[in-house]
Amino acid sequence: MAYSITTKDGITIDNIPDGIAPDAPELKQRVADLRASGGQPATPKPSLSNPETKAPTSGYVMGLRDPVDAGAQMLRRAVPEGVAKAIDNFGNWLSEKGLPVARSNGVEGVDQIVTDVNKQYDKQRGDAGVDVGRIAGNIVNPVNMAPGMALMRGANTLGSLALRGAAAGAMGGALQPVVDPGDDFAAKKAVQAGIGAVAGGVLTPAVSKVAERVVRGGQSASGSRVAPDIDVAMNNLFARQGINPADLNDSIRNSVRSQIDEAFRTRTRIDPAAIIRRAEFEAVGLSGDAAPTLGQVTRDPMQFAKEKNLSGINMDGQNELSARFQNQNQRLAGVFDRAGATSATDRGTAGDTLINALRQADEPVKQGVDDLYTAARNMSNGRVADLDRAAFSDAANTALDDGMLNAFVPSNVRGLLNDITAGKGPFNVESAVQIDSLLSKAQRQADRSGDSAGAFAIGKIRTALHDAPLVGSGPGAAAARSADDAGMSAAANAARTVDEGISDVPFREVPTRPELPSPGVNAVEAAKTPQFSQINSDLATAAPPAAAPIDEGQLARDAFDQARRAARNRFATIEDTPALKAALDEVAPDNFVKKFVLAADARDVAALRRVLANSPQAQEQARAQVADHLKRAAFGENPSGDKAFSADRYLKTLQSFGRQKLELFFSPDEVVRLNLAGKVASDINSIPVGARYGTNTSGTAAAAVNAITGILSKVPGGSLLGAPLNFLKNEAGTLRNQQAIRQALRAAPEQIAQPLPANVANALQLFATGSGAGGGAALAPTFE
Template sequence: MPTYRVTGPDGGTYEVNAPEGATEQDAIAYVQGQQTKKVSMPAPGATSLKGSSAGGVFMGLRDAVDAGAQLLRRAVPDSVGNAVDSFGNYLADAGLPVARSTGVSGVDSIVKGANKEYEDSRKLAGRDGIDLARIGGNIANPINRIVPMGAASTAGVAGRAALQGAVSGLATPVLNTDSFGTNKAAQVGLGAATGAAGGYVADKAIKGASRVLDKAKAAARSPELSRLDADALLQRAAQDQGADLSAIPESILSSAREQVGRALRRNETIDPRAVLRAAEGRAVLGDEAALTLGQATRDPMLYAREANLRGVDGAGNALTGRFAAQNQALINALNSRGASAAPGEMAAGQRLVGALQNYDEGLNANIRNLYGQAEALNGGSIPLDHRGFADTALGSLDKAMKTGFLPSEIRNIVNGVSKGEIPLNISTSEQIKSTIAAAMRKAQRAGDGNEAYALGLVRDALENTQPMQRAAEFGGSQVVPAGAALPPSSIGAETQAAFNAARAAARERFSRLESVPAYAAAADDMAPDKFFQKHVLGATARDFNSMMSLIPDQANVVRTQMLDFLKNKAIGGASDEVGKFSQSAYNKAIKQIGDTKLLAMFEPAEVAALKSVGRVASYIQAPPAGAAVNNSNTASAVMNLIGQMSGRIGSLPGVNLARNSVQQFMNERAVGNALSGQIPTQAAEAGVDALRPRLLPYAGGGGLLGAYMGQ
């Protein structure tokens, strides 16, 4: 028997078993005697495409629009809503894809119709169960991620997720519109509750995953890799602070590497700059006077607390002792490098002057020896061309218009030589040169450039004067024309070469006297104390290097005396027992000397060590920015006053409590931590911070579950 589908009086569609050829009316009549089954037909617009995963994502994105339309239509006055409805209906009548709507019920009908069409489409597409595609569209909708989840604590994340869940409840359409207000409130409340729960669980899960990840990273990090990373961090810290790792003994530096590497292996954070300061402090001060915690970390609060506690009776004594030991250790750091062995500026200057004079005497002895060889080859003294010298000297002065600047004593010598009154030979020429040199140094000291230039012209003329040509001896069969002059005869090639060598040596000596101010000052017998001040402390790097190139064996004298100079600058000339090391005065002196001159006196490692002394002194004495150091010691005085209370006042419980609290704080916390100097470490949060930005934006998605529960 065939089956017919007929529409019943109630509007439903039924399947009816009726005889072959029966009409619809026959089938309806036959319904009474047959088993019937109501069939739910798909909505008119339902299609398998709309029920696909893409359709689900679209519906998830649309939900917020539908929910907003429901809320907005109920919120605006009817006059506004009716006007909007009329305009929308006009567009629909014009053929545009706009749904017709009238009043709140019209909006609700559109929302419910759209959801009915989607659910029927899902059935056509064969999709059932949890609608993950629609949930994905909801999560992708910006309205469901509008609240940021970047809170620092789990409670903060849960609170923000609860707020996001409430927003998601507002953004979810209501399908049971008979009790719209109640259902919407349920959506908001349930959304907030499930959102908070989801945020809490998500944050805990993220932290747990981060810990596992961090432990895995720490386990995978080998000790060798940790040491390499630690060394790189210390190198960077040294660059930031202008430190030189070569100034730190390897035993101390390796300990610092291990400290940083251990923190890395444990996934802890540590300040490598503080570790480096502590290591540098140990290298300069030793273990007994090492930097305190506040000095090493440069933490303003710790530094100020240590400084203010130093004058407190009792516990403050340990800090006072540490600071005194540090002061003495800074002085000893210079003494151990040679400052204590310094001879003093007078003695040092005398040694340098004496060494330069010995050097000069060696040059003079060589010059005398070379001239002596020339005279020996000549068979006697070698006379020089006195007229040629005088003519050249006076001609050069006239040409340069410097005749009037020539000192009278030198002018008299030139005139005497010209007239033959003063013999000019090798011996007298050297005497004249010495006289001219002394006059030139006097002119230079007086700053008289014209006089010095005039003297230089005379000296050049004398140095270029050639030996006199002596007349040849005639006899035997030699013949000369009657009345002809006797021909000149050379002094001989060998003698001329010896003379030229002696004259070159003399010229080289005068050149060095001019180019090395310290040499000229020593030759002029300058006072030793003034010599050290001017030609060591006050010399340019170039002049200092020029001096030391002549007397390299005196380098240790210069080094030790320079160390003593730095120490005296640091302690203001006081004795080691009472002197207070000043980091500002010391560092100023180091800067005044300059790297170029320091490197001329010391090896690079020694220069690095001297600068390290200045940095460590700064860590001790220069307060970090923001450190409220009470230099007047009023804070210490107040603490001492509390500690000294006695009698009736001291018997009061409140006073005793305050006194004991201060003493306990000083003894157990501040002083102990300060003297330990142990750089603290903290558990790293890098792994959590790396995961949160990726997962937390969706933590509030748990509110969508509550929102759907309230539909």
């Protein structure tokens, strides 16, 4: 408000601005001038308003000044009048002392300074297009830069960049001066902030993405690899988790590779444990509407607890988290169904299927043995051929003496040996088969009773019996016999020393013997058999064809040997396959699957599968029984199909079953899925120790929220309490819960990402801050 003063000598000065003190130097000079002129102005009346304010000639300097001018305009309006007047007086005093501070007189004075400076600057600059210098000055001004950096910190997705860029833009727009504001300062400032927000929200994501490429390109040019080889990064990630990549199937490796590639493209660095968990979920088929949640992937205790608690809240009759957990459980059940669980019959029926298949597999083998014995017994002339008793007795006793085994020969076996030596009873091809059968039983009895030395001694006698020559065949025949035996496979020789039913040697293939001539065949026909092909060749070159004598006794002996070998191999297979032995012993089918498939060791199960090699239906049922057994371990009796997966019980069952047995029934990929099913179920259902007290496992919290929501929903909206109670309903968490559920379900890579390296993050933050604040400063008008 202007005022007037009158001196003692009657000189009056009117319209003095309120900001000029009565003893101000300019007023004293005015009074002196009036006295000198006799009370009349000697010179033109000087202006008591601000002297002409000089605007900067540099756009950059003008940009630095803009936030200061805008701040002064807003501050002058924000502070109480008493404080503002004190500030004005202080500034005017600085001006009087010769400092470059513009004089001001209230809000109008501040606005006038800003208006004068901007008009003078615009007049100097003219129409020169975009004022790049002024924009640059606005960006680097600490008033803009410091808050902008704080706003942009941590923004790394398009959404967060746009949101924070809008905030930075609004700030940049608000820090632009208003020229000639009049009475509309607040409205014009709001428009400036709004335009700045739009500009910052649009420009920040776009400029940041371009800047990212620039920064990464610069790092690559300087030799720093921001995105190294994907496979190298993947192997390093596995190494940090103590995982051998060779143990993983292609689906897991491909998932991890894809996520690492995504991390490089979105400038995020994903937590190794989280990325592997996601790959494990995908490997067992949990994707799409059954994909892992944020808490399941990160195993963050508080996030995990929040998701469990949120899943129990009724969100207008539905809850996406609850549906997600249900879908995951069903997909895990599908792992076992795809492995064959749905084809499993009841245990009794399955036992019958396997028992019948085992018997059918043994029938042709047994028939083959019977046919060989029948052919050998039909050689009437050969089976009565005598063996050399003396040669047998000498060979047997020499073997016992050399091995110091005489003391271990059982008395009944010793008596049998003495009777043969003494010439008691027949000693021919047929009786030798009977004697060998008796020795086999004695050897088996000694072995079962723990008398290994006795069993070994009997084996030496049996070897001598097998090598006993025919009478008249002499040493040459015995040598030929030994040479023939040397041509047999080692497994067959080993089997021959232990005979039926006591060998622990796995199933052996019997070497193919030449087909034996039928009894009574003539010499010419015998010569056509394979074992005599060389003889035929020799006779053809040495003399005209002649009838060669046939040693029918040797042929009969060979026939019995072949039959015995076939029998030994059959019995060895039966002994090595407990399931086959049980099937032939007429075992009950009820517990057959449990005993011979589920609880058997891997070696016995492998033997079972070999016997069933030509029984695909039985093999498939055995596989189905295993899959169903594992599914029951996971879910228990589950007629409704929606019980929760018990990871602990399943993993215990899986461990006791063993990986070797799994590999007998399932493909490598199926084995991986069966093993991962328990791990994934644990990630879904087991509560992290840090979330134990944050997770409301009883469901009481969700029940309380649902009850409150139900009560509030019944309050009429038009009643006196309706509006505030509905407000309380929202405050109870509906909107907030929906947002939290969406975040949990999204579980995007950037949500489980660790920060970028400091140098990359800082560089990108500068670009993001500049685009937000700069966009707001450039596009927000100054309003003339």
